[in-house]
Amino acid sequence: MSSNAGAEARPELSDALSGEELARWYWTLAELTALARELGVPRGGGKVALTERLRAALDGVAPPAAPPRTRSVGRQLTAPVSGSTVIPESQRCSQVLREYFRREIGPCFHFDAHMRTFVAEGAGRTLADAVAHWHITRQAAAQLQEIGSQFELNRFLRDWHAEHPAGRRTEALAAWRAHRDRPRDPAAG
Numbered sequence: 001m002s003s004n005a006g007a008e009a010r011p012e013l014s015d016a017l018s019g020e021e022l023a024r025w026y027w028t029l030a031e032l033t034a035l036a037r038e039l040g041v042p043r044g045g046g047k048v049a050l051t052e053r054l055r056a057a058l059d060g061v062a063p064p065a066a067p068p069r070t071r072s073v074g075r076q077l078t079a080p081v082s083g084s085t086v087i088p089e090s091q092r093c094s095q096v097l098r099e100y101f102r103r104e105i106g107p108c109f110h111f112d113a114h115m116r117t118f119v120a121e122g123a124g125r126t127l128a129d130a131v132a133h134w135h136i137t138r139q140a141a142a143q144l145q146e147i148g149s150q151f152e153l154n155r156f157l158r159d160w161h162a163e164h165p166a167g168r169r170t171e172a173l174a175a176w177r178a179h180r181d182r183p184r185d186p187a188a189g
Contacts, residue, residue, distance in 0.1 A: 007182075008182075008183050010025050010026075010181055010183075011025070013027060013031050013032075013034075013035055014035070015035070015038065015039055015058065017058055018058055018059060019054070019055030019056065019057075019058045019059040020055075020059075022051070022054055022055055022058055023051065023055060023184075024183040024184055024185075025183060025184070026152070026179075026180035026181070026184070027051075029047045029050070032047065032050050032051060032054060033050070035054060036050060036053070036054060039054070039057050039058075041053050041054055041057045041063070046150055047150050048149065048150055049064075052064050074088050074089040074090035074091070075088055076088070076090075076091060076092060076094060076096075077091060077094065077096050077097065078096060079096050079099070081096060081097075081100050081127055082127065083104070083126060083127050083128030083131065084126055084127075084128065085126060085127045086124060086125070086126055087119060087122045087123055087124065087125055087126070087127065087130070088123060089123040090123075091119055091120075091122075091123070092119070093111045093115070093116055093119050097119065097127075097130075098111070100127060101115075101127075101130070101131065101134070104127075104131050105131060105134055105135075109134070112137075112141050113141075113145065114133065114134075114137040114140065114141055115130070115133070115134060115137075118130055118133045153176060156175075156176055156179060157172055157176065160172050160175055160176070
């Protein structure tokens with residue numbers, strides 16, 4: 001007898017599902033976007049917001065209020081930039097900034113949470129201030145960071161590798177596929 005006897009199989013993603021049933025299973029953003037297109041549900045926003053809109057549509061209730069759209073209307077920095085360049089309001093983590101930081105910090109530079117926050121909230125400060133911030137935050141950046149709920153695969157892989165330190169990538173991905181094909185408690189997210 002198979003060890004999977006009696007195990008629930010993931011249903012087909014369709015408008016026949018209830019919102020609760022949708023939430024019980026793992027769906028990729030591409031799958032959710034296709035269903036949203038079919039149902040005429042707005043497809044913008046992240047996976048969590050899209051799932052909530054789909055749940056509401058499947059259950060025939062009003063969708064959750066959409067957060068107001070914010071567009072960066074300010075100008076973005078263009079090359080060339082220097083340490084004295086001031087970060088404008090609504091600056092994005094752009095290729096111009098990445099190139100500057102790689103020149104100043106080295107090839108190890110990457111936009112981590114500390115730097116993304118600094119750029120987003122650093123209007124009026126200089127790129128030299130940003131470089132100093134990078135160096136000051138390296139110890140904190142080396143600590144284990146919270147992985148957002150929208151990055152479910154990343155969270156699963158980190159936890160799996162912690163439990164199986166000698167495990168191979170192929171084993172981890174096979175475990176992920178098995179995990180995502182099992183139902184979950186919708187209240188757990």
